[in-house]
Amino acid sequence: MGEVQQIQTTTTPIPGLLLFSLPVHGDNRGWFKENWHRRKLIDAGMPDFGPVQNNISFNAQRGTTRGIHAEPWDKFISLASGRIFGAWVDLREGPSFGTLFTAELSPHEAVFVPRGVGNAFQTLQSDTVYTYLVNDHWSAEAQANYTFLNLADEDIAVPWPISLDECILSPQDRTHPRLADVEPMPGRRILVLGADGQLGAALRRAYQGQGTVDFLGRGDFDITSEESYQAMDWRKYSTIINSAAFTAVDAAETAEGRVAAWAINASAVTRLARTAVEHSLTLVHISTDYIFDGTAAIHREVEPPSPLGVYGQSKAAGDAAAATVPRHYIVRTSWVVGQGRNFVRTMAALADKEVPARVVDDQWGRLSFADDIAAGIRHLLENNAAPGTYNVTNDGEPQSWAQVAREVYALRGATPTLVAGISTDDYAKQGTAPRPRSSVLDLSKIRAAGFNPPSASERLAEYLGKGT
Incomplete structure (x- = not known):
C-alpha cells in the first residue's frame, strides 16, 4: 500500500x-x-x-x-x-x-x-x-x-x-x-440582539432589504434570561451580533447600577460566548474606550485593559468572555452617536436656543457614528476578516468634547464661543463616574482589513443636516 x-x-x-x-x-x-x-x-x-x-x-x-x-x-x-x-x-x-x-x-x-x-x-x-x-x-x-x-x-x-x-x-x-x-436549504442567518438601541437601529439600516438577518430587542430576547437561550433554535444562525449593553456610565457606580452593569455587560456575554462555542457561531461583541484608563495617547487593540469605573470594568470582563469564542469580533468604539439621546443631540438643542454650555475640554477622542460602526461590522463579516479585536471609530483629528460642542454650535448657526471649557476634575465634582482622558483609538488594523472609516467632521455635518 x-x-x-x-x-x-x-x-x-x-x-x-x-x-x-x-x-x-x-x-x-x-x-x-x-x-x-x-x-x-x-x-x-x-x-x-x-x-x-x-x-x-x-x-x-x-x-x-x-x-x-x-x-x-x-x-x-x-x-x-x-x-x-x-x-x-x-x-x-x-x-x-x-x-x-x-x-x-x-x-x-x-x-x-x-x-x-x-x-x-x-x-x-x-x-x-x-x-x-x-x-x-x-x-x-x-x-x-x-x-x-x-x-x-x-x-x-x-x-x-x-x-x-x-x-x-x-x-x-x-x-x-x-x-x-427540491426546496433549497436556506443559509444560516445573522441574529442581532439589543436591536432597539442606537447601534441596533443602525444595523437595521445597514441590513435593510436583506432577508437573512433577525433583529431582537430586549422584549424579544433578554440576554440575562436563561429561558431566552433555551427557547432559541440556534441551528438557524451563523452569527450573533450583540449590541445589547448597560451604558449608563454614572448609574453603574450606584449599588443597583453596579449589579445591572455586571449582569448585562459581563455575565450575559459569558452566556452568549458559551452559546457561540456550543453551536459553532461567530460572535460580534461591542467594546468601549472605557476599558482603558486613558493614560496612553492612542489605544491599540493589544493594550491590556485598565478600566477606571464599574462600567469599564464590566465591559472589560465581557470582552474577555467574548474572546474565548474561536470566531469572534470584538468591535471597540467610543463616543457613539446615533438615534436617541446622545451628546450631539444635546448640544444641538442648546445651540438652537443660543444657550451657553460648559463642556469638558481635557478629554480627547473621536466621534463614532452608529451607521459607520454598523458598516464596519458588516464589512468584517462579509469579508471573512481574521477574528479578533478591531477599533472602529470615525477618522480625523482627535477633539475634546468642548471642541466637538463648538463644532455643533457652528454647524447650527450659533456662536461657538458660547461653549466654555471645563476640566475633568471640575466635572467630576458633580458626582460623575471616572472617565478616560484619552479615548483615541488607533484605526490601523481596521484600515488594513479594507474598511476606511469616514471623517468624524464630515459625518457630523451630515448628521446635523438631517434635522437632528
Whole structure:
C-alpha cells in the first residue's frame, strides 16, 4: 500500500466542499492514519467547524447506496475500511444550487461537506466502514430540516458505477423528490440582539432589504434570561451580533447600577460566548474606550485593559468572555452617536436656543457614528476578516468634547464661543463616574482589513443636516 506523506487539499466546483488526501502508513501488520487532526486539517484549509458527534456506518455488501441528504450541519467524512463512490450535490440557496461533484474515497481520502450540500455514497467493496464527524447533535427535530434529492434524478444524472437497479437502497431514498421539486436549504442567518438601541437601529439600516438577518430587542430576547437561550433554535444562525449593553456610565457606580452593569455587560456575554462555542457561531461583541484608563495617547487593540469605573470594568470582563469564542469580533468604539439621546443631540438643542454650555475640554477622542460602526461590522463579516479585536471609530483629528460642542454650535448657526471649557476634575465634582482622558483609538488594523472609516467632521455635518 502506497503512502501519502502529507495532507493535500483539493477544491471542488461546490463552494466549501473540500477533498483531502490523508497520510496512511502501512506495513506487514496493516496500516495506520491520523483520521482527524484538527490543527493539521485547519492548516490544510478546512474550517474549524467544531465537531460534537462521531457516527459510523457499516455497509456489509458492495452496491449499498445511501443519500442524497443535505443536513443542517457540516460533516467530515472518511473511511476506516473499503472504498466508496461519493456524490455531492449543492442543495443550498444560491448560484451553485444543483452543482455535482463525484470522487472515489478509500482510507487515503476524506471530504469536508458544508451544511446544505447533499451527500451520497455507493460502496464499491463489501464490509465498508464509513465514518463522519458532525458539528451538531442529531435529533428528530433536526432531521425535519434535511433537504433531499432523489438518487436517480435525471437533471443531476449522477454517474453511479453500479446501476441503481442492482443496488441496495432504502425505501425512503427511492422516493425523494427530483431537483425541480427540491426546496433549497436556506443559509444560516445573522441574529442581532439589543436591536432597539442606537447601534441596533443602525444595523437595521445597514441590513435593510436583506432577508437573512433577525433583529431582537430586549422584549424579544433578554440576554440575562436563561429561558431566552433555551427557547432559541440556534441551528438557524451563523452569527450573533450583540449590541445589547448597560451604558449608563454614572448609574453603574450606584449599588443597583453596579449589579445591572455586571449582569448585562459581563455575565450575559459569558452566556452568549458559551452559546457561540456550543453551536459553532461567530460572535460580534461591542467594546468601549472605557476599558482603558486613558493614560496612553492612542489605544491599540493589544493594550491590556485598565478600566477606571464599574462600567469599564464590566465591559472589560465581557470582552474577555467574548474572546474565548474561536470566531469572534470584538468591535471597540467610543463616543457613539446615533438615534436617541446622545451628546450631539444635546448640544444641538442648546445651540438652537443660543444657550451657553460648559463642556469638558481635557478629554480627547473621536466621534463614532452608529451607521459607520454598523458598516464596519458588516464589512468584517462579509469579508471573512481574521477574528479578533478591531477599533472602529470615525477618522480625523482627535477633539475634546468642548471642541466637538463648538463644532455643533457652528454647524447650527450659533456662536461657538458660547461653549466654555471645563476640566475633568471640575466635572467630576458633580458626582460623575471616572472617565478616560484619552479615548483615541488607533484605526490601523481596521484600515488594513479594507474598511476606511469616514471623517468624524464630515459625518457630523451630515448628521446635523438631517434635522437632528
